[in-house]
Amino acid sequence: MGKIALAIHGGANSGSDCSTGNILLYERGLEQAITAGYNILFQGRSAIDAVHAAVMAMEDNPIFNAGTGSALNEKGEVQMEAAIMEGRYLHAGSVALVDQIKNPISLAKAIMEDSSQSMLAGQAAVEYATGHGMMALHKDYFITNHQRESFLKSQDDAAYRLPIDGKKKAYGTVGAVALDKYGNLAAGTSTGGPALKKSGRIGDSCIIGAGCYANNKTCAVSATGDSEYIMRLLVAHDISNIMEYRGATLQEACDYKIFEKHKDCRPEMGVVSVDSLGNAAFSFSTNCLCRASISNYQPLCIAIQK
């Protein structure tokens, strides 16, 4: 059997204590998600299916900010986004500003498989989903108690809404990258976005080349962190290009992008990635990155702190 590998993340955090709750819950959530994805690779199925399963598991777990458990925007609404990409033909699908759909990553995958467009947003995307057999759930399914409480607290406390330097920031994106036994790479990313984001705001997670990119020639990358930087700096695509044009290894490319190239603006971001040889790489300028990796040559590794 060729090499198979999977790496996932459940978001990053700039707080010094790295905990937005119970660390054990995050570790268990990561383990559950990576097991779901790895079983698929181990059965000889595709990297896309493994990425899809791992991201779905995190979307379905309320502790992660994606699917149920998504952070609420300024209006107290859920607006989710997701993207998925496969590295052989560079097919991709992306969805933004959706509610009601249990698994935005499944909707992104359906859009990818239907080659007539790459990206859909809003109510039309929800209608596309229901037209393709996905169930529209009640909005209450997505709003967990902890996100509702956090939103209500923000409404009572004006200071909570102010951008404060040094304030602890949580980047609750989830993502997965995989190499299957056929040598194909895939990447997927999904998020509820930052708490109190503007209604109608689209972030990096659903932008091909920013929060998600896969190319069999180089690597698959899923990013999390300061969304506006990740979009403008095309983080995932640039890591691939640093490998392609500069001949860097995956870890060199990730570290150069995260720590060296943008020293002037010091953006907070993290990536999980895997290359066409099955090497996994993590790199993050945040204090923590909830992450896990496994391959048929490397045992399961789960970590949150540096």
Next chain:
Amino acid sequence: MGKIALAIHGGANSGSDCSTGNILLYERGLEQAITAGYNILFQGRSAIDAVHAAVMAMEDNPIFNAGTGSALNEKGEVQMEAAIMEGRYLHAGSVALVDQIKNPISLAKAIMEDSSQSMLAGQAAVEYATGHGMMALHKDYFITNHQRESFLKSQDDAAYRLPIDGKKKAYGTVGAVALDKYGNLAAGTSTGGPALKKSGRIGDSCIIGAGCYANNKTCAVSATGDSEYIMRLLVAHDISNIMEYRGATLQEACDYKIFEKHKDCRPEMGVVSVDSLGNAAFSFSTNCLCRASISNYQPLCIAIQK
């Protein structure tokens, strides 16, 4: 005075006759737009302002598929998108799925200048615009007779809607790239999208790195053509990276990306670009690209055919 340069496009066309109407009208529209932008550069103002003025002139001209004159989607509605980026700090703004706003490029610029997010879409973006002093116009302003007739014809004639190989395709995006006397680059792109596109579909024109990218270290690029390819192939960002990592000239980078790198899928696309030395480059795999360029070292040049 340092070198100043501006290049614009008004869309591409794969039809062998290169005309979607009166060529003189297109040439006059290009001349008007490039003059509006170049006057600003010549007055010593910024590349961003020049790009903004040139794109605005094309949005306001009903012969171009952006602003008034936008193609109608499957529901007979206008859904416009635009992006703008400056190359010094890599600030960018982007807007998708908007109607009622006369100049989507102005809305993208306002979003760029308000650094709290990079991309807004839909009704929330329209509300953001009106909250920032832009007027919401009646939807009729955007729907020209020729686009209404084209839509009605498509409803009567089922064959019109079928994707037919070899069918003439028009890619009616508009865009501009500029270098100002301070050495700053900027790029802007705006479109009504392809006729009969799915409601809620987002294309490459508003995606930073796909249809629009600027970086003072390399170049500014605006792309047009097969949107799904441009998004997945990150055309504008890749051209910048080919210069940055490979040391290619602007024309080499554009030609490599458009003609060489993706020979297997032969995507139809075109780019206008300018580098930090003020060289302009055009490259297109379509039959035609409505384009114009000018600098303080090169006279005005307007062309449509190869």
